[in-house]
Amino acid sequence: xxxxxxxxxxxxxxxxxxxxxxxxxxxxxxxxxxxxxxxxxxxxxxxxxxxxxxxxxxxxxxxxxxxxxxxxxxxxxxxxxxxxxxxxxxxxxxxxxxxxxxxxxxxxxxxxxxxxxxxxxxxxxxxxxxxxxxxxxxxxxxxxxxxxxxxxxxxxxxxxxxxxxxxxxxxxxxxxxxxxxxxxxxxxxxxxxxxxxxxxxxxxxxxxxxxxxxxxx
DNA sequence: AACCAGGAGACAT
DNA sequence: ATGTCTCATGGT
Numbered sequence: 001x002x003x004x005x006x007x008x009x010x011x012x013x014x015x016x017x018x019x020x021x022x023x024x025x026x027x028x029x030x031x032x033x034x035x036x037x038x039x040x041x042x043x044x045x046x047x048x049x050x051x052x053x054x055x056x057x058x059x060x061x062x063x064x065x066x067x068x069x070x071x072x073x074x075x076x077x078x079x080x081x082x083x084x085x086x087x088x089x090x091x092x093x094x095x096x097x098x099x100x101x102x103x104x105x106x107x108x109x110x111x112x113x114x115x116x117x118x119x120x121x122x123x124x125x126x127x128x129x130x131x132x133x134x135x136x137x138x139x140x141x142x143x144x145x146x147x148x149x150x151x152x153x154x155x156x157x158x159x160x161x162x163x164x165x166x167x168x169x170x171x172x173x174x175x176x177x178x179x180x181x182x183x184x185x186x187x188x189x190x191x192x193x194x195x196x197x198x199x200x201x202x203x204x205x206x207x208x209x210x211x212x213x214x215x216x217x
Numbered sequence: 218a219a220c221c222a223g224g225a226g227a228c229a230t
Numbered sequence: 231a232t233g234t235c236t237c238a239t240g241g242t
Binding site for chain 3: 218219220221222224225226227228229230
């Protein structure tokens with residue numbers, strides 16, 4: 001069994017289904033993907049709670065907010081000036097593109113470049129949106145993914161984003177791709193954030209000692 | 218009380 | 231093409 005498929009099986013057995021993405025609507029997935037850039041999810045939750053309390057979470061309602069007001073609302077998630085610009089550029093694109101009703105009709109090969117062209121949307125943010133908001137079969141690669149598979153000896157720790165994503169997708173096969181990519185990414189985060197952080201010395205790690213947290217292997 | 222978090226872009230080499 | 235710096239708050 002290829003390593004990524006074995007890791008998926010091991011983590012799924014250990015932790016169970018994760019039911020990702022943790023958001024209430026497809027649009028919230030997009031907002032959350034920007035807010036969580038290099039930021040702990042607990043901080044994002046605080047920002048999302050303030051946003052929900054202030055306005056309906058739609059692109060046009062967010063664009064109607066004065067930027068300095070939006071800054072204050074998302075402040076708990078950090079980088080609040082930066083992320084305000086990024087949220088606004090994402091919302092402007094989303095509205096101009098006709099929102100989900102129009103974008104759902106596009107093939108992934110057209111949708112992905114359009115997302116990547118939005119200022120502030122990089123590889124991981126684009127792919128998170130594609131997988132979790134559009135349910136497209138695109139594997140999400142994050143720092144944990146690279147760390148874990150390199151510590152398992154499967155890839156170089158310096159492997160770039162695209163080669164790693166393509167390798168993972170090839171290894172994971174052609175069946176139930178959206179569900180499997182969804183579950184694997186969620187489980188990798190769950191493993192690193194909950195299990196590795198709770199047990200920094202990796203007692204009874206389901207994968208392998210030092211697979212995710214330690215800075216130096 | 219340093220250290221880090223579910224990155225991305227600008228800029229230099 | 232590949233490195234380094236900046237951006238900011240909250241939890242450990």
